[in-house]
Amino acid sequence: QLPPSVPQFLKSARVSSSTIQTMKKKGLLSLQKREVARTHEYEPYDAALGAQNIILNPHQQHAVETVIDAVKKNEFRAFLLHGVTGSGKTQVYIEIIRKALNDGKTAIVLVPEISLTPQIVRRFKAHFGEKVIALHSKMSAGERFDAWRYTKEGKYSIVIGPRSALFAPLKHLGLIVVDEEHEPSFKQFDKTPRYHGRDAALIRGKHAGAVVVLGSATPSFESYSNAMTGKYTLLELPERVDNAKLPPIEIVDMLQERRKKYQEFRAQRKAEYEADPVKAKEEKKKFEGSSVSDLLKTEIEKRLAKKEGIILLQNRRGFAPYIECADCGYVAMCKNCNISLTYHFTRKHLRCHYCGAVEKPPDFCPLCKSVDLSMRGFGTQRVEQELKALFPKTKMIRMDMDTTTRKGSHDAMLRKFAEGEADILLGTQMVAKGLDFSRVTLVGVISADTQMLLPDFRATERTFQLLTQVAGRSGRGELAGEVVIQTSHPQHECLRHVLLHDFKSFYEEELKQREELHYPPFSRLMLIEFKGKHEDLTMNVADAFRAILKKYGHTFIVLGPSPAAIQKIKNYYRWQLIIKALKSEDPSGHIAHTAVERTLHEYRGTAQGKSKSVIITVDMDPVGMM
């Protein structure tokens, strides 16, 4: 047995370090140097789970065999694994990796978020024990250094983590898995180097002669179109494992719900209305519609009675205010760009932040003439308060950016929910991803609209992804699941496809719109952002930049300059130019890229450019346009 470490000894003997030094001097004790690995603490894993003999279904079997054949050939190949939620994609990754390891190879598994790492690390450790290591930025510098060094020395053969884990120094790399490849979080967009983890994975795969597997229930349009054109090989898992069924989905029209509630509200105050009709008109303003529909409330009650789990999604990501008609759901859209117009408080107008088109906010709804137009798209914690009022005895967990800042809090919350200590898990898109709890039989979406109406050409795609993913948390085990989606836009095209769990038809329909307006995958985009403390100056620089850019090429489309959707961040005004490099003219985007480089060079030579009072950043293939 090894002698104890100094800290261990100090603790158990309850002495100070000076005591040790004195004892050493007197020859009563000797000290020796020994290397101790700094390892990140994870909850223990269940090795029994890994020992279980899991029988793959024929679709999974086919996927494993196809990929492993490619791994054995030691050459780069890309696969898109499109499997519905609960179709056992992770088990496919595990079986492929098992075979790759037997073949003397190593593997990297990329996950979209650090918060999802502990669960997946536990699952992989159950199968592969101490061959698995995580690499991510929540580890201390020492832990990361040791993990990196031991990986280089060959102690580990499977590295798991968010995008940065891609650079793990593994030898004999045979496989890179990018799980939930559609997630925008794979892109590092806020600091240089701006890179997309998925795209970089394909590059590393090429260099290493390794196979890359992109997995998702809702593939990105870029990847799916690459699979359609044969650049990637498509593998499909169309069914859930263990005969579980995809949950039926119900859509609740919240405008109708609101009208119904308003009628009730009026009925209660009938006497007042009859006494003073003028005052009664004012009453409408006091009416606050609930954000939980009767249907959702009833379904929640049913689950609570049976102690089954409920996940509620309240996506607060929407922070670009838009104007909506409370009676018919009309939202002002840009005619050129097919995105919602953003309300700008300072100038009190509606503006398209792609092309810059400006409109006066309407006094009444152009569709139904109602004057009940209201601002939407703000984040709120009101849902939690409302739920607490509706279900005062129910234990609830709220999971969002504010409640998960403490290290390990995310993991602890999920454990509590899994073990039934709480019955409702309410949260932002965090609750939509990767969670696998068999006790969840109801998923409720408080408002599908926040995401749907963001001013981003990918808003519809993201909505489809988010709704499909969150719906996929329901009924994964033996208990059948159900989903309730609330919206003011029940006719929205994307909901129809969500209802049918039909990615392909959604893809085909949405693709037509993308083609018309030259959005990816028909073009490559570049987002050029101008950031400065003085608004006029920032705008002028953007104008000047555009003027120079015109000299360097005509094969691409330039939109703007226009203010970003979030016009001002930390006292910096933000303006942007959007460049669309058409794939038909400039497939790699090289011409546009060169033109921007030349423009930057020329601009930096001008007096204004030298002053550097406006910061310019260039983002190729941006994932967010806000």
Ligand SMILES: [Zn+2]
């Ligand atoms: Zn209307």
Ligand SMILES: [Zn+2]
């Ligand atoms: Zn526009």
